[in-house]
Amino acid sequence: MTLGVSVSLLALVSANWRAPLGLALVFGLGILYTLHVNAVNRRLLATQEELRRAQADQQNAFADLEAANRGLEAERAKLRGITETAVDGIFLLDSEGRIVYANPAAERTLGYGSGELIGRDAHLSLATPESRDQAHLAYRRFAREGRSRVLGTTRSLVAVRRDGSQVPVELSIATLRLDGQQHAIGVMRDVSARLRMEQELDESRENLQSLMEENRTGILVLDAQGRVRFANAAAESLLASGEQGLVGTDFATSTAAGGPDGHPNEIPINRHDGTPGTAAVAVSETRWQGTLAYLVMLHDITERKAAEQRMQQLAFQDGLTGLPNRELFSDRLVQAIELAQREGKGLALLFMDLDRFKEINDSLGHGAGDHLLRSAAERLRALPRASDTIARMGGDEFTAIFYDVPDAAAAEGLARRLLEAFDEPFDLEGVAFAVTPSIGITLYPSLATDPDVLLRQADSAMYEVKRRGGNAYRLYSPQITLVRRSRLALEKELRAALRDGDFALFYQPQVELGSERCVGCEALLRWSHPTRGLQLPSGFLPLLESTGLILDVGAWVLDEACRQIRGWLDQGAEPLTLSVNISPIQAEHSDIHTLVTQTLERHGVEPRYLVLEIAETALFSRLAQAAGLVKRLAGLGVGVHIDNFGTGHASLAMIKQLPVKAVKLDRGFVTALGLDSADEALVRATLTMAQGLGKRVIAEGVETAEQLAILRRLRCDWAQGFLIGRPMPAAALGVWQRNRAPAAQVAG
Numbered sequence: 001m002t003l004g005v006s007v008s009l010l011a012l013v014s015a016n017w018r019a020p021l022g023l024a025l026v027f028g029l030g031i032l033y034t035l036h037v038n039a040v041n042r043r044l045l046a047t048q049e050e051l052r053r054a055q056a057d058q059q060n061a062f063a064d065l066e067a068a069n070r071g072l073e074a075e076r077a078k079l080r081g082i083t084e085t086a087v088d089g090i091f092l093l094d095s096e097g098r099i100v101y102a103n104p105a106a107e108r109t110l111g112y113g114s115g116e117l118i119g120r121d122a123h124l125s126l127a128t129p130e131s132r133d134q135a136h137l138a139y140r141r142f143a144r145e146g147r148s149r150v151l152g153t154t155r156s157l158v159a160v161r162r163d164g165s166q167v168p169v170e171l172s173i174a175t176l177r178l179d180g181q182q183h184a185i186g187v188m189r190d191v192s193a194r195l196r197m198e199q200e201l202d203e204s205r206e207n208l209q210s211l212m213e214e215n216r217t218g219i220l221v222l223d224a225q226g227r228v229r230f231a232n233a234a235a236e237s238l239l240a241s242g243e244q245g246l247v248g249t250d251f252a253t254s255t256a257a258g259g260p261d262g263h264p265n266e267i268p269i270n271r272h273d274g275t276p277g278t279a280a281v282a283v284s285e286t287r288w289q290g291t292l293a294y295l296v297m298l299h300d301i302t303e304r305k306a307a308e309q310r311m312q313q314l315a316f317q318d319g320l321t322g323l324p325n326r327e328l329f330s331d332r333l334v335q336a337i338e339l340a341q342r343e344g345k346g347l348a349l350l351f352m353d354l355d356r357f358k359e360i361n362d363s364l365g366h367g368a369g370d371h372l373l374r375s376a377a378e379r380l381r382a383l384p385r386a387s388d389t390i391a392r393m394g395g396d397e398f399t400a401i402f403y404d405v406p407d408a409a410a411a412e413g414l415a416r417r418l419l420e421a422f423d424e425p426f427d428l429e430g431v432a433f434a435v436t437p438s439i440g441i442t443l444y445p446s447l448a449t450d451p452d453v454l455l456r457q458a459d460s461a462m463y464e465v466k467r468r469g470g471n472a473y474r475l476y477s478p479q480i481t482l483v484r485r486s487r488l489a490l491e492k493e494l495r496a497a498l499r500d501g502d503f504a505l506f507y508q509p510q511v512e513l514g515s516e517r518c519v520g521c522e523a524l525l526r527w528s529h530p531t532r533g534l535q536l537p538s539g540f541l542p543l544l545e546s547t548g549l550i551l552d553v554g555a556w557v558l559d560e561a562c563r564q565i566r567g568w569l570d571q572g573a574e575p576l577t578l579s580v581n582i583s584p585i586q587a588e589h590s591d592i593h594t595l596v597t598q599t600l601e602r603h604g605v606e607p608r609y610l611v612l613e614i615a616e617t618a619l620f621s622r623l624a625q626a627a628g629l630v631k632r633l634a635g636l637g638v639g640v641h642i643d644n645f646g647t648g649h650a651s652l653a654m655i656k657q658l659p660v661k662a663v664k665l666d667r668g669f670v671t672a673l674g675l676d677s678a679d680e681a682l683v684r685a686t687l688t689m690a691q692g693l694g695k696r697v698i699a700e701g702v703e704t705a706e707q708l709a710i711l712r713r714l715r716c717d718w719a720q721g722f723l724i725g726r727p728m729p730a731a732a733l734g735v736w737q738r739n740r741a742p743a744a745q746v747a748g
Helices: 002-016 020-085 104-110 122-126 129-145 192-214 233-238 253-257 302-316 326-343 357-364 366-381 408-420 451-467 478-500 541-547 550-571 584-589 592-603 616-620 623-636 652-657 667-671 677-692 705-713 730-739 743-747
Strands: 089-093 099-102 154-160 166-178 181-190 218-223 228-231 265-270 276-288 291-300 347-354 389-394 397-403 426-428 431-433 437-444 472-475 503-512 517-529 533-535 577-582 610-615 639-645 662-665 696-700 718-720
Touching: 089 104, 104 154, 104 166, 104 181, 122 129, 122 154, 129 181, 166 192, 218 233, 218 276, 233 265, 233 291, 265 291, 276 302, 302 326, 326 347, 326 389, 326 397, 326 451, 347 366, 347 408, 347 451, 357 366, 366 389, 366 397, 366 426, 397 408, 408 437, 408 472, 437 451, 451 472, 451 478, 478 517, 478 541, 478 550, 503 550, 503 730, 517 550, 517 718, 541 550, 550 577, 550 584, 550 592, 550 610, 550 730, 577 584, 577 639, 584 610, 584 616, 592 610, 592 623, 610 616, 610 623, 616 623, 616 639, 623 639, 662 667, 662 677, 667 677, 667 696, 667 705, 677 696
Parallel strands: 437 472, 517 577, 577 610, 610 639, 639 662, 662 696, 696 718
Antiparallel strands: 089 099, 089 181, 154 166, 166 181, 218 228, 218 291, 265 276, 276 291, 347 397, 347 437, 389 397, 426 431, 503 517, 503 718, 517 533
């Protein structure tokens, strides 16, 4: 319309442009056109702006959509991550009951690989045969109606795994509508481990319950007020609860808390066999039905208490004799001294040792020795008053504490009573044995006030009695201590002499009386003391034997003798037999057979050059053992002689049983020759019988020509003594052999 107006105006102007009216029209038309163009431009610009804004809005919409898609994808990824890593199995079923999704946990639980469950009918694949049909019908009803009794609940079921095995699960089902159809989402949890744990827990509870009920230890559970909430059968029995029972009753909290020293209290109980006993009560805090409680254990300690009592007896009572032992004696001595000090009284302490006990114990056996100790204890037990104590210190040693003893005379009277208790012999295996004690006495407070000092004093006095032959008593005096100290010093010196090589052997020749020929020597021990000079064995041999040093010294003597034999043989000297004395201690306590064998082999000496002399008393005090020893030594080829023959209780009949080569007459018989015809008759009889048994007879201690003449007349085989030759060092023996006058000339 505007364009038409413009064209009409243009035609009008073209016709009249030269007229004034035309000019006006032209001018107006230009203005009108300009306005029209401006309006058109404005509309065009507005349209362009609207178009730009629309494009911007579209771009923003696309950006928002893209952001929403990204967010949705992130949520999906998160959901996948949750389902993929979930511990429980998660699966999705379509309306037909087919599995359209199953997470890895569901696949693991059911034994399938990745993706193998997809498309499978859940009921045919997973349900047990007996439940498949019912499960299928229920699911169809759910798909049709959208409801089911199992929705929103958790059911305990059994699922079938791919390999046909079954696994217990808990299954929760929820509904989900997708694409207009009912779906089901299920969460399945494998509860087999939990069921096993529950089963084990149930078994543990049953075992615990059985343990508590059947345990012979009484078990109580108390609440905070001390009332019994649980009691097992043992507790009911131990505490004699009766028909009313313990539950609901009060249990003394002071008893449960224990004693003031922190140790459990002890209460009287009735034992299972109906006898009374003792129980230890122990308590600890616990929880019972969610509240603070106390667990009380009642331990039957009746037997332990009895054992402790027995141990107490063993600790303070001698098991063999029933007398107080050393520990109880020491305690009683301290108490007696304290009482005597308060009351101003005196005490006598006696220390006893049985004489010949070792001989009896060794010859008859330990059974006889024990019987002797018990019998001696019975005799001693009958002597003291209630205030006195008789104890066994160990071995064959006994002690006695006598209270209210005023002086030495009273103490010696008590010692005489003890000696008199041993007047009657003891019956040991049907044989009467006379056994006597050696008794040492000391006094409190006149001689000492310290318990240990008193005991040492009585012991020293006893040993002094024993050294003098026993079967007596002696009151302690300081001189005894001096003697003992001297003996201790001497023992120390003897040990040093053995270590430093201060011992030496001297050799006393033995001659054959028929030929006047020197046929052997006896090795005699000497001690070269650094200050006192050469010492004879009589001064130190008893101490060697009492201390046991004789074993080491005896081994040295044997070694030195064999070394000397080897030296003589290497020098080409006339072969002689060398006699070595064997101590009774050696024969009893060392393997003398092995020692002799090794020593001979070490020096390369033939056994026929060595003679072992064993004292008659040592040999026949244990005849059975001695016979075996002599036979083994004779089997080596060494000679065995019986020394000091005639001083003991041996008989020639006994000698006949032993493979000894000779007997040595004791010097007491030889000394009496020419003085007592009876002794000469004994020597004659011994020679006749011994030589008749094929044994050589050697006379020792020959010091006068008359003795030698009588021995030759009686046809004694060998002789030795000062008249023939004194003991001398090895170097002097050769000189003696070259220079000596024949025995016949000495006799004449």
